[in-house]
Amino acid sequence: ISPVPPYSREQPIFTTRAHVFQIDPSTKKNWVPASKQAVTVSYFYDSTRNSYRIISVDGAKVIINSTITPNMTFTKTSQKFGQWADSRANTVFGLGFPSEQQLTKFAEKFQEVKEAAKLARDRSQEKIETSSNHSQESGRETPSSTRASSVNGTDDEKASHGGPAEAHLKSENDKLKIALAQSSSNVKKWETELQTLRESNARLTTALQESAASIEHWKKQFSACKEENDQLRTKIEELEEQCNEINKEKERNAQLSRRLQELETELQDKELELEELRKQGEIIPQLMSECESVSQQLQAAEEKNKDLEEKVRTLKTEVEESKHRQTNLKTELKNFLDVLDGKIDELHDFRQGLSKLGVDN
Numbered sequence: 057i058s059p060v061p062p063y064s065r066e067q068p069i070f071t072t073r074a075h076v077f078q079i080d081p082s083t084k085k086n087w088v089p090a091s092k093q094a095v096t097v098s099y100f101y102d103s104t105r106n107s108y109r110i111i112s113v114d115g116a117k118v119i120i121n122s123t124i125t126p127n128m129t130f131t132k133t134s135q136k137f138g139q140w141a142d143s144r145a146n147t148v149f150g151l152g153f154p155s156e157q158q159l160t161k162f163a164e165k166f167q168e169v170k171e172a173a174k175l176a177r178d179r180s181q182e183k184i185e186t187s188s189n190h191s192q193e194s195g196r197e198t199p200s201s202t203r204a205s206s207v208n209g210t211d212d213e214k215a216s217h218g219g220p221a222e223a224h225l226k227s228e229n230d231k232l233k234i235a236l237a238q239s240s241s242n243v244k245k246w247e248t249e250l251q252t253l254r255e256s257n258a259r260l261t262t263a264l265q266e267s268a269a270s271i272e273h274w275k276k277q278f279s280a281c282k283e284e285n286d287q288l289r290t291k292i293e294e295l296e297e298q299c300n301e302i303n304k305e306k307e308r309n310a311q312l313s314r315r316l317q318e319l320e321t322e323l324q325d326k327e328l329e330l331e332e333l334r335k336q337g338e339i340i341p342q343l344m345s346e347c348e349s350v351s352q353q354l355q356a357a358e359e360k361n362k363d364l365e366e367k368v369r370t371l372k373t374e375v376e377e378s379k380h381r382q383t384n385l386k387t388e389l390k391n392f393l394d395v396l397d398g399k400i401d402e403l404h405d406f407r408q409g410l411s412k413l414g415v416d417n
Contacts, residue, residue: 066100066109070165072158073097076112076119077150084263085270087150090119097151097162099169106176108169110149120149126174127253130166138163141264143256148263312410319403326396333389340382347375 074097076090097112097120112120122142130140138159139150153159354368 066102068098069101070099071096072162075152079148085267099165108173122149124169124173126170126177127257128170130163132159132163141260143253143260146256148260316410323399323403326399330392330396333392336385337389343378347378
């Protein structure tokens, strides 16, 4: 059945385009797409019934046919998405708009149509109450008229004058009774429909509350996952920094190992030089004793041979130079020993540092 009859008693009053969704009837939480793409969504006004509907057709399929009642509410759930519950269709419709401006226009039109539907309902109730009161008043007036005719007229007058009036009043009373019965049945039907709407509204409210609770639950889980992700990123950064520090320590250890090998080589060279200096130190006393004996021989030979004076002088010069060299050698040996002791201490401290560094690693 087409949502809009062929004789077009309904006219569109507002049209837009949006993606249509319906709530999943099994879970009452997830949205199910009702259209594969954006379709036309229109407000229609039925002048005969004084009612409003939202209608949307995707090809030959009617995906929205919702009569707007004063109890309906259109809710904006995001900047481009809105929804409303239809208790008659027992579902919740959702619309996704291309822009926030279109969503705002649709929501404003929904509020206008809702107010118009409420006004129409109030007017209908006033008419029903008026007709009901009128029927009650007519029912009360009929006996009084009958009594007046019976009191003021004779039996002949009743036959000639009271008969048509009584028949007219009786027919009017019957019509009012029928109207009253219809209004009562309509009231009962509306009460039943209202109760059904209330029950559907309660179910939809419960579904919306469950949906809101589920949304809050997922928001909390998302926040927890986000915090855990941030913590993991922080840990990864810390581990990367530690890896960089370890690489730097490895490079420093390699440099220290190369420096240690160089120092050990220098130490071996210094030990060889020290050994040579020690050997030279052992020769110095012998040279001193020889120098003394030579001095004595020269002194004895001065008296005998003047020709040897030049030799003696030369020998004296050599002795002085030898003494000077000996003194310099002693000084250099002492300095070298001091330097060597310092290097040995530094090497010892350096070995202790390397041992401690190896233990720490």
